[in-house]
Amino acid sequence: MKRPKIVVLGAGYGGLTTVAKLQKKLGVNDAHITLVNKNDYHYESTWLHEAAAGTLHHDRSRVKISDLINSAKVNFVQDTVTAIKPDEKKVELQDGEVLEYDYLVVALGFEAATFGIPGLLENALTIGSINKARQIREHIDYQFAMYNNEAEPKEERLNIVVGGGGFTGIEFVGELANRIPELCKEYDIDRSKVRVIVVEAMDTIMPGFDPELIEYAMNSLEARGVEFKLGAFLKEVRVDGITVEQNGEKEDIPTMTTVWAAGVRANHLVEESTLEDNRGKVEVTPELRAPTHEDVFVVGDCALVWNKEIDRPYPPTAQIAMQEAEVCAHNLIALVKGGELEPFEFINRGTVCSLGDKDAMGSIFGGKKIFGWTASFMKKVIDNRALFKIGGVGLVLKKGKFNIF
Amino acid sequence: MKRPKIVVLGAGYGGLTTVAKLQKKLGVNDAHITLVNKNDYHYESTWLHEAAAGTLHHDRSRVKISDLINSAKVNFVQDTVTAIKPDEKKVELQDGEVLEYDYLVVALGFEAATFGIPGLLENALTIGSINKARQIREHIDYQFAMYNNEAEPKEERLNIVVGGGGFTGIEFVGELANRIPELCKEYDIDRSKVRVIVVEAMDTIMPGFDPELIEYAMNSLEARGVEFKLGAFLKEVRVDGITVEQNGEKEDIPTMTTVWAAGVRANHLVEESTLEDNRGKVEVTPELRAPTHEDVFVVGDCALVWNKEIDRPYPPTAQIAMQEAEVCAHNLIALVKGGELEPFEFINRGTVCSLGDKDAMGSIFGGKKIFGWTASFMKKVIDNRALFKIGGVGLVLKKGKFNIF
Known part of the structure; x- marks a missing residue:
């Protein structure tokens, strides 16, 4: 046998x-x-936007594979x-x-996926792994740290462009909107100098979502200072700026930080x-x-x-x-x-999109729309459920999200 | 009148x-x-090496001037x-x-003071202000964050050169030696890949100090992985490396991080x-x-x-x-x-040089040599005394160093 x-x-x-x-x-x-x-660890890839924004430590979103497998039955090769x-x-x-x-x-x-946009591969950051997520966190921190150290302060250090208003882009921006006031405090920078700009080629963010949910998300993010450029195409990404085309007009936006969240x-x-x-x-x-x-x-x-x-x-x-x-x-x-x-x-058990630690929106149970705290709570339930599937109760207790209030 | x-x-x-x-x-x-x-704040410039190494938050080493002055008597102009x-x-x-x-x-x-060393002004970092100190902290963090993100890992990201083995240089290196294991853990980097190199033109570090104290300091730092190049002259600083001359021989050391602590x-x-x-x-x-x-x-x-x-x-x-x-x-x-x-x-009330959080060396009371915990304790007493002089008991309680065990 x-x-x-x-x-x-x-x-x-x-x-x-x-x-x-x-x-x-x-x-x-x-x-x-x-x-x-x-790697010798598994990571919750749906949590990486938090590590990238610096709102959740990346160690919270990864777990040693040796803690998850039964080594008597499974041979692990790194x-x-x-x-x-x-x-x-x-x-x-x-x-x-x-x-x-x-x-x-x-x-x-x-x-x-970079769709052949010039400079994207070389100059944009992507939220694709633990390494990439903490690189983005440090990259943004570094721009803020540099800002007050230059004789001519550079606005491109405080402009953050997020390519893509889909799930990952919006969840990332939601965290970022919460993180930026902290960064401003840390580096003595006026919040009004910082811009977060979402560039989305479609006429809407979160295509496929219910319009009411989309409006909720945009209001929540705009209230925290996020700008949206819809129907806007990223034409080029440079080290210190991007070119975007909207309604047939091209605009250059100075930025040292372009995070690409638009295609996989x-x-x-x-x-x-x-x-x-x-x-x-x-x-x-x-x-x-x-x-x-x-x-x-x-x-x-x-x-x-x-x-x-x-x-x-x-x-x-x-x-x-x-x-x-x-x-x-x-x-x-x-x-x-x-x-x-x-x-x-x-x-389809529903989809909930986080908009930062205390806000979210989505639909569950075959279409019921949820917002705000309820949605944020459900999102954490969903995150914990994923942990349970992979590592049982033990993993939920170790890495689960219980900061519901 | x-x-x-x-x-x-x-x-x-x-x-x-x-x-x-x-x-x-x-x-x-x-x-x-x-x-x-x-600035609208005073900072403890003798504590900046800790903020630069990332072992003490910079907010711990600064205080609002408005909290220190009697505005009925003193007019503050920022x-x-x-x-x-x-x-x-x-x-x-x-x-x-x-x-x-x-x-x-x-x-x-x-x-x-840069003594006209080519590239020093442009490419080296100095520990001269709150802004500079947190820039150094973020710069080092960023190099570690980048290391695992490149197809060909660059050793220059993990080599840190400190120009000057005087008071500031040694106190900074002492903190750095404690910080590096934390950074290695944070970014999944093997500690043995990281080099901290002190380049000092004299034949000794801490010139003017008692030889026994100097030996103590070197042993403490070498045990934590610090390398010393004595009688070595910094000839050039580039973005990604330095040239050092020792015993008539030139050596290139790849490094993205040169901290200049040799001259004021x-x-x-x-x-x-x-x-x-x-x-x-x-x-x-x-x-x-x-x-x-x-x-x-x-x-x-x-x-x-x-x-x-x-x-x-x-x-x-x-x-x-x-x-x-x-x-x-x-x-x-x-x-x-x-x-x-x-x-x-x-x-002369004595001088104590910190070698990291739990170690120090120096002389007090007209020449009595102290080491290790005693010296570390005395260093904190000295730091708190400076706070007392400037802002009284209130400031000592607010910003003082009491982590003596």
Whole structure:
């Protein structure tokens, strides 16, 4: 009797939820499970905007993988995946190791998409990892620290441009709006000198959200000094400024800080493998397998699942990644121990967008709109629920958000 | 009866101690006292190395001038002095105001002296003000934050060069040695990758100190990973490195952070006035007056007082500045109300050099050597004593250092 080898790539929401369920349901003799991740920690990627704004310490949003896995059942390899070879049933790692598998779970998450905007890759910051998030925090701090040290104070040090008024951009700006008064106090800077500018190509922020929710969010943020440029296209990003085009007119805005939160794409390894078949992602079968390789499952931001109701793909979220992981794990268990494979179906539990520590908005329970404290409370419940899924009650108690009042 | 106008320039140790004594001893009708300072706060310049290293928040080392002065007796003007005109008995301020005086106290402190080392002015940081200190703290933080964000990690981000192994340099390095393990933890960096290098032109650090004390300090700092380059000359400072010459050999050290703590000079306004007569300073009379203008007193780093015992000027310290201020205030009161002027005589109460939060070394009571906890305790007593002189018991309780265990 040969133990099948299951290899899970990535310890984000998708990968880790898969492993959590596998190690609960499979015995040591059922399968040989390997988890591969670049860092020795998992991070809550939906919390990174807080670390980037400096309102939550990044250590609060990460947890050692060794604290989450059962090392008797799961072999953890800390390394970076360099290639997926589905035809050879192999995965190559940076240190030269080659992992063979019987079943593969690709859960490698997202990268920033730059849409070829000149200078964006070189000069904009992205909220993509613990390293990037604390870099943004320090970058902004540094601009404020420099401001009073120059004979000619530079307004570009106090202008912060956020590219993208979608979920990540708005959540980041919400935290930033709370952080800026603290920074002004720290560095003796007049609040009125600081500008936070959201540049969004669509005519609205949070496209797809209910107009009432959008208005609530804009009011909340504008009251805290955030400016919006809607229907505005980022044309160029320089070290010390950007060019934006709105209503056919170009404007230069001096800024040392452009945070790009407008586009994500699947990990480039997917496109480089033979698995990719739709916009850099894998349009998975109902069982979440790659259509060309039934021994490969894909979950999270690398998977594309169609929302038939509106004939568009579901956007990549932590919620869908974790739901996919549940089904993926179920199906792997069925393949190993025998049983029925089940198809994936997304259950929309609602979406809440944080607007800073004490404010939020969103919809839950199939459309009920919530605002302010209620929404902020629900957001924390959702964040804690994600921790529970990955690390149980222990992790919720350790890293959970209980600052509800 | 005309009230004489006393104008005090600078709210450092010298200026503020002068004002504190004047407002205590002079009535509202005795004199019209004006204090001019660039910022609306006084800072403990001997504590700035802690703010620069990030071990003490800069707000702990500053205090609002309005909390220290009796506004019924002292008129505070927040402005920058642009010229001293002793022949016209006038002082010019940046906003165009011109102050007339009957008696002037010049207490404008120090600036960094760069000795014409190429690139030093442009590329090195100096510990000279609250603004500079928090800039250094953020600069170092930023280098650590960047380190893990680059495809090719740059060692120059983790190398910190301190120019000068004198009092300020060593006290700064002592704090830095304690701060670096925290920074390494914060940014997931191996401590062994970080270098702190002291470059000192003399063959010893802390020249003039007892050899036993010097050895103690070097051992304490080397044990915490500090490297010393003695008899080494800084030849050039670049954005990303320095060139140092030692034993006739040149060496390039990659570093993004060079902190210059090797030379200070008096405020340049002294040299630009007609008062200066010795190395940019005013070699004052025994009563601390400018030899050319007996209505001008000079105290602190702008004054030069000869130590006849060793035939050299006393080094500029907070201790001598505050002692000078006491005599200066006494003499001003004598001039205003009648009485004997007294000559200044320096009483060496000892010197303690901090080596980080829990370590120090120095000599007190005419030469008794102290080390470690005892010295660290004494250092805090000295720091609190300076607060007491300036702001009484209230200020000691508010900003004092009581973390003795």
